[in-house]
């Protein structure tokens with residue numbers, strides 16, 4: 376739920392249900408703008424889909440389709456029709472399922488869809504993850520203004536050797552090698568804070584390597 | 591006896607009857623796959639038999655709703671049809687539709703329901719997700735087709751009714767649920783060869799006696 380609208384909500388089962396959420400035993404998860412709502416919905420559906428007992432049609436097959444659609448969206452492979460399908464299927468699973476599990480399973484989708492529709496659309500239309508969380512549609516790079524000459528922190532920690540050195544001894548990311556693990560983001564010393572994420576990955580600035588000789 | 595109004599027509603039914611049975615007895619068709627009259631508690635798993643009841647905010651399954659006097663029911667509202675079409679499309683989205691090579695062709699309940707609801711047998715707009723195995727041939731007398739089974743459970747119930755315990759059982763869970771047949775060695779007693787009640791009750795072409803298969807039907811083509 377977006378905080379601006381609901382921050383006065385008392386947190387108990389009934390009022391959350393009313394607001395379209397579902398409280399499990401896990402308590403409450405607080406999210407900010409670095410949380411991708413599509414990915415969060417995917418996470419919840421992945422959970423309930425695995426919990427489905429398989430008895431009734433809507434929950435057994437329906438939640439599987441929801442998961443597959445959300446998988447596509449977070450991988451930048453969603454199509455416009457997926458959004459319609461996601462919404463109508465969720466409504467039908469809610470109304471059509473036999474027990475409480477299926478009747479509430481689609482809530483995370485419906486709620487996030489209602490309040491964060493723009494995030495869903497960004498994933499489909501621009502293949503962009505506004506929260507910069509969905510790995511397949513983000514890219515890492517180093518801001519050359521901030522990157523410290525001669526610093527090697529990112530290069531040492533990169534598990535796949537994707538970090539290269541530029542002509543003036545700053546760093547660049549080889550996008551073909553990078554597995555988007557985020558290690559460099561953690562390793563870059565806070566006084567430089569040069570690691571950036573961007574989505575869609577096509578927007579990543581081109582950085583030139585130092586030629587073999589110079590290196 | 592109670593009197594109820596179904597699609598503006600008055601019908602009568604015995605107390606304790608469910609709405610689905612009452613309608614079927616009066617030639618009012620409601621799509622259904624898992625309902626068995628002989629079952630005390632309906633499994634209500636196919637989620638196909640929805641109707642709208644005056645005073646209730648969303649469609650209810652008719653097999654689990656008992657008749658009440660003066661009940662007002664509609665079997666063909668947009669909300670009902672929407673749920674039924676979605677249920678059917680979901681079933682078709684995990685179904686290998688190859689009717690020409692299926693012995694149930696032309697007497698298949700899924701075909702009938704699709705025709706009734708005017709839904710094509712393609713699962714559009716849903717993607718199709720099929721199981722790896724098309725035929726389970728482990729049982730000495732029966733073949734089982736996971737990609738045709740709608741998991742209505744009727745086979746299990748008729749077998750149990752007949753023999754006290756069932757050769758068939760649900761196996762796995764969630765999306766991977768299938769029917770499973772105990773191998774002959776572990777099977778308690780019934781001789782499936784002379785029985786075949788499950789084959790007869792199956793609303794689709796998901797169970798077949800091996801002998802009949804070999805005589806007349808060829809296997810579905812692998813695609």
Ligand code: SF4
Pocket residue numbers: 426427428429430431432434435472473474475476477478
């Ligand atoms: S809604 Fe309930 S009964 Fe139906 S498959 Fe899900 S968990 Fe099972």
Ligand code: SF4
Pocket residue numbers: 515529532533534535536537538548552553554555556557558559560
């Ligand atoms: S995100 Fe991971 S793989 Fe990519 S450059 Fe940084 S450390 Fe290397």
Ligand code: SF4
Pocket residue numbers: 685686687688689690692693694695696698699700701738794795796
């Ligand atoms: S069970 Fe057989 S006849 Fe029925 S829809 Fe499937 S392939 Fe066609």
Ligand code: SF4
Pocket residue numbers: 745748749750752753756757758780781782783785786787788789
């Ligand atoms: S043939 Fe008869 S005994 Fe064998 S599984 Fe079917 S119903 Fe049960």
Ligand code: SF4
Pocket residue numbers: 738739740741742743744745746769788791792793794796797
């Ligand atoms: S094999 Fe036939 S009767 Fe048994 S659950 Fe599947 S569809 Fe129903």
Ligand code: FES
Pocket residue numbers: 621622623624625632633634635636637638639651652653654
């Ligand atoms: S016949 Fe009522 S749910 Fe299957």
